[in-house]
Amino acid sequence: MAAGRSECDKDIKLIEKCPKDSLPKVIHGFLDEICGQNVLRFHDFSKVWSIEEWKQLKSSWSSCLRLFIKDNLSVENIEKQLDQFSISKDIQKIVSECLRPRKDEIRLALIEETCNLSQAILKDFDWKLKLIMATDKLANMREPVLSLDLDIKEKTGMKQVSVELSKDELKELITSLEAANKVVLQLKG
């Protein structure tokens, strides 16, 4: 346990290698990743850290920052925590400066992450409305169909499901979704 702890300390301390002026960028990059935005590229920092160091640094800092936000720590407490890792005051200051204005944003992201605990979640959906004007049997028919693309995020990665729905099927889908929404609202109310 103690060995793991010291390992973690070492990973955290890797940040001290970072030049001062790009430190906020690194911290914001980690925070962005927590929020599900653009990921920092190792390429930009290949002169500072080796790839292994970069991985260790990223995972340890990400969990550390998550912890700060999760426990809703005040600035003093954050600095105290960082003191335990024996990190210099300057870096502490920069970290808390980066963290403070984004508190709510990251908190929301974490809550969302917790909400998405089911094995598959809908990330995006896209739809196209098509009008069938004729077939090989019917010269003139007007039937609208909806092709619905669902981007589903699973533990193993993204999966795309495409379905084509007629008007009735779409209605059915919408009513079932509404019923689900109602259940959620009841749970909330």
Place this chain on the structure above:
Amino acid sequence: MEEVDNIIIHTLRQIGCNLNESVLSLKEFTTDNVIEATSTCLRVINDANQFSRTLPPSMSARFRLGTGLAQACQELGFNGVIGYQTFLYPTEGDIRTLFMFLVERLPKESAEAADEPMGGAILLNRRIASELSKILAGTWIPPFCKRSGICWSGKDGKTWHREGVKGVHPFRSSPLKYPKGLGDLTRKISKDAKQYYDSSAMPLITSQPPSRHNISDSILEANSLKVSSDMEWENEWNHSGLASGLTPEEYKAKKQERLLKKLSKNIQAEVQKANVESSRLNKQDFNEMIREISEQNVSAGHEHVGSRFTRSEKLQFTQDEEKELAAVAAMTENAGAKIDTEEEIQARRKEEIDAMQGRLTELTSRLEGLEIDMRKFTATVEQAQEQTEFLQRKNKEEEDAYKVRKRTADLLPDASNNIAKLETVVESSSTRLITLAKQWEEHRKPLIEQYREMKALNSTRLSEAQKKIEQIRNLREKMKETVEEVRNRDDLLKDLVTEYQNMVKDVNRSAYTKRILEIVANIKKQKNDIDKV
């Protein structure tokens, strides 16, 4: 006759005759004009009539064209005098009658279209048809010459359509970050927030999504997220928030508290359920586990024995090697005896295990019996305790009763005196009671009045509040309705504007009206004349 000419010229221009702007009346029509107008009219009336639109140079060709045109007109039912000379050497009167006839015969496309019910379906069909015909008319352009599949067309190059799926990309949104809470300019932004918004950690929204295509997707997603959450909140506030009479912050805090409580309750219940189940499983499993372990032991014992056996065998063989091959028979005997002893050991072990297991089961059954006994005993102890408590209570009651009786018995000897004393005591206490009641009444009256007043006030206030809430709700609804109405009106306005733009705005309206007025005046004149006669 000027109006007639105007109408004719306008119609001719509409069907695509290339008439000079300066041509204002039929008088100015040249032979070329006449030929072109007639052949266009004939073609519009019937597609089979294919006459040259221009005047051929040779005289014989001109003659043939003229007779052809004349014949076509006659076939259409033109009664007047007509021949090649009408076209080659036009006179104003002739061509006027001819064109009046032809213009009347033109297919009344626009009129028919107006009569048709212009349903959305038909309009859509027509739009699709026109779009398709436009695309068909255009030249094919290789995909790499079109930027994201867009093809520009039309004379002015302003209309476009999309070809193929090159410019199509899937909808992928990514979360965007943008400054929040800056709508209120009077509020000061905190320093570190400002620093964050200014820094490179807050790039432009256009550079935030991983791909350039997904900018609009992400913006749409962020916007719809905000709109839907706001709408949900407003709905809830209208429904239950307003009635609760709390400020939004208080209401939110309360809701959060309630939800947290509910969540924790649910989780606790689930955890308990899981615990109960697992403990039940444990109990069931315990016996099985013992059995399993014992079985494992048995099998391990076998293995153990087996391995020992093999080991001894090995030993045996090494010994064999040492002792040379001389006494093979004796040794095999010896080995057989050894095996026998091993088997005996095995059997003995088995017996032992069986005996042990028997004892174990016996012990467990005895333990169970003892446990049951213990439970019984504890139950009896509890019962006894209850009984003693009950008896103690009874005892106390009886003691009290005894005390009262004893005092009355003490008072009995000097009965009359004591009765008198008691009466005085009773009287004094009753008078005291009455005075107290009076005093109480005095105090009570104003208090009750005050209470009633307060109550009335409170109820009026409550009803007022209710009324106000109702009013607010009504106002909100009205607001929404008005907004909806405004939107509808806007839509209507737009529709009307487009309709107005689509309408044929010709100068001829005045011409038509003028003509109608003229006709009316003529009729009046005629009437007057008739009256005179």
